[in-house]
Amino acid sequence: MFIDEYISGVAPVRGKILLVDDQVVNIKILHQLLQNDYDIYMARDGHQAIDMCKKVNPDLVLLDIEMPILNGFDVCAHLKKDATTRDIAVIFISGHFDEDKEVKGFTLGAVDFIHKPINPIITKARIKNQLTLKSQSDLLRSIALFDGLTGVANRRKFEQTLPVSWLQCSREQQPLTIILLDIDFFKLFNDTYGHTEGDTCLKRVAQQIQDTVNRPYDLVARFGGEEFICILPNTDLLGGTYVAQQIVDSIVSLKITHETSKVSQYVTLSAGVATIVPARHISEKVLIEAADKQLYLAKERGRNRVLGAQVLTEDSVPS
Numbered sequence: 001m002f003i004d005e006y007i008s009g010v011a012p013v014r015g016k017i018l019l020v021d022d023q024v025v026n027i028k029i030l031h032q033l034l035q036n037d038y039d040i041y042m043a044r045d046g047h048q049a050i051d052m053c054k055k056v057n058p059d060l061v062l063l064d065i066e067m068p069i070l071n072g073f074d075v076c077a078h079l080k081k082d083a084t085t086r087d088i089a090v091i092f093i094s095g096h097f098d099e100d101k102e103v104k105g106f107t108l109g110a111v112d113f114i115h116k117p118i119n120p121i122i123t124k125a126r127i128k129n130q131l132t133l134k135s136q137s138d139l140l141r142s143i144a145l146f147d148g149l150t151g152v153a154n155r156r157k158f159e160q161t162l163p164v165s166w167l168q169c170s171r172e173q174q175p176l177t178i179i180l181l182d183i184d185f186f187k188l189f190n191d192t193y194g195h196t197e198g199d200t201c202l203k204r205v206a207q208q209i210q211d212t213v214n215r216p217y218d219l220v221a222r223f224g225g226e227e228f229i230c231i232l233p234n235t236d237l238l239g240g241t242y243v244a245q246q247i248v249d250s251i252v253s254l255k256i257t258h259e260t261s262k263v264s265q266y267v268t269l270s271a272g273v274a275t276i277v278p279a280r281h282i283s284e285k286v287l288i289e290a291a292d293k294q295l296y297l298a299k300e301r302g303r304n305r306v307l308g309a310q311v312l313t314e315d316s317v318p319s
């Protein structure tokens with residue numbers, strides 16, 4: 001996924017707001033006020049509110065403070081503790097102005113307070129401001145996960161994604177494949193054509209890899225200078241090697257001239273593929289090291305080629 005697709009994915013078309021209040025009449029008032037501009041969800045108590053936050057991931061929660069069992073402060077503290085709900089903006093709704101309560105609310109991570117009885121214009125304006133801020137910070141967070149030059153994911157995004165794919169494949173007992181790719185003789189390319197041409201080459205190679213690896217759960221990331229890495233969940237060694245070969249072939253067909261390359265007149269890639277059926281107790285490093293070793297061998301055996309290996313674990317060897 002490139003950053004422009006990603007941005008259009010995060011920019012909310014219509015904000016999602018969760019209304020939380022133990023009094024139905026209060027929910028009704030807010031619902032009527034906001035339903036034309038936002039997608040509205042509702043919860044009647046704290047536990048329901050937390051469940052809804054996990055399920056629908058709203059942009060904003062309008063949270064009543066006074067509720068039985070789990071009050072608004074408890075709910076807010078809970079949301080801010082959990083990485084999956086931490087970024088949801090919380091506005092407290094309170095019965096009357098109370099400085100101590102406001103201090104506590106802001107300390108817990110709330111972004112604003114609204115007092116009952118609510119003033120429709122002020123309430124709407126405050127919500128709109130908070131949603132604008134929220135979408136801007138979502139955007140910044142997403143930009144921080146993409147490589148500025150090539151537009152593909154960066155190493156940080158790779159490091160966030162690999163454990164997720166690992167866990168998922170481990171649960172389903174499915175193979176997980178990674179492909180490590182390196183541009184052959186890239187230093188010589190830069191020496192010959194200069195760094196601006198080098199950057200253009202990196203962009204075209206990244207684009208080509210991204211075009212080839214395009215299933216929804218696959219990831220292409222820039223791993224280092226002229227190294228790229230792909231995560232292919234639910235893919236065995238045969239499938240991963242096939243994709244890697246497609247990438248390597250498609251780079252040659254771009255015909256980016258490289259006169260000082262020792263393998264071709266064009267820019268080429270070498271690829272190392274590694275596959276594992278992951279288990280929780282095995283470190284992800286094992287897979288990266290295996291791909292790195294295959295890449296090294298691919299270089300040693302003449303470059304512009306793909307080599308791959310299955311990582312065997314205790315679990316995959318019958319005893």
Ligand SMILES: [Mg+2]
Pocket residue numbers: 021022023064065066067
């Ligand atoms: Mg209440």
